Amino acid sequence: MNALFSWLGRTDLDKMKQSAPAAIASLALNHEVPFDKIIVMANTWEGEWDKYRSWLELTLERAGRPCHDIKIISAQITSPIDYTSINIEAERWLNKLSNSSEHVAINLTSGTPAMIAMTVLIGKGKSNTHFYQVTPENKVLFVDIPLDFGKEYVRSASKNVASKAVSKPGKAQSFDLITAESPVMAAIISQAERLAKTDVLGFGAG
Incomplete structure (x- = not known):
């Protein structure tokens, strides 16, 4: 199974309103291997989650990509810049995905700097994770992070x-x-x- 892990970004929601992809949708649409599961962590904008998930499902379905296992998870974090609680939530879900998936793609474009930093630190400790960024033009870039943080x-x-x-x-x-x-x-x-x-x-x- 191939999985995508991401935090939800404001740009993802704003672009949805224009029926245009941002980082999460671009990765899901353009990654060389379709994702069987997509986990999106979020801690705010709750009123827009269902609409975003439905839009992403429809967008992927139209592109002939898997679209039936997309979840937006309520992240129990103190704030978008609280490293401790972000670490707990990111580690919990990355562990689940890493243990159940052959490959895990991690989106480094959506979310706050604290969310991205903790996700990188946790993801680098797993052998089946890969990092990606998405440009403003929706070009998907593989990110090689050569450092062994340990x-x-x-x-x-x-x-x-x-x-x-x-x-x-x-x-x-x-x-x-x-x-x-x-x-x-x-x-x-x-x-x-x-x-x-x-x-x-x-x-x-x-």
Whole structure:
């Protein structure tokens, strides 16, 4: 089974009113392999969902494409820019589609930047997902996202840890922060400071 995953965009609805395709419809009409299932996530404009779904079904039927499994899902998100709730909803449905489909196409044109960003992060973790964008002229473009986000995160985190490990505090400044009231303690600190300047490591190593 081939599936399409998308968020619903305002442009998709506005173009529908002109009987013209936008990103979702263009992908459904022009993708080289017809989609057996289309999942569209939405969290606003509820009054237009049924009309859009009916229009998309009719548009695909006229083009001789599968049109009987199109769902507009109410996304339970806090807001269109809330990454946490968007992540939960996108992961839930992408997991379902990835597990039940041979290929999953992901539309990166519709939706808010937060929706698209989280969808990319989740989709990159699955082997059967592919990303697409649609131009204003309704040209469908395959998007190659070469980054392995997991590896990039580990590499970035490792560099950060290594950088902190090798960056030594200024020795003179460090010893200046130590207060000593007794002559004996002052002498010990002075001796420690002299030893530190020699960068001697591994006392007692045999």
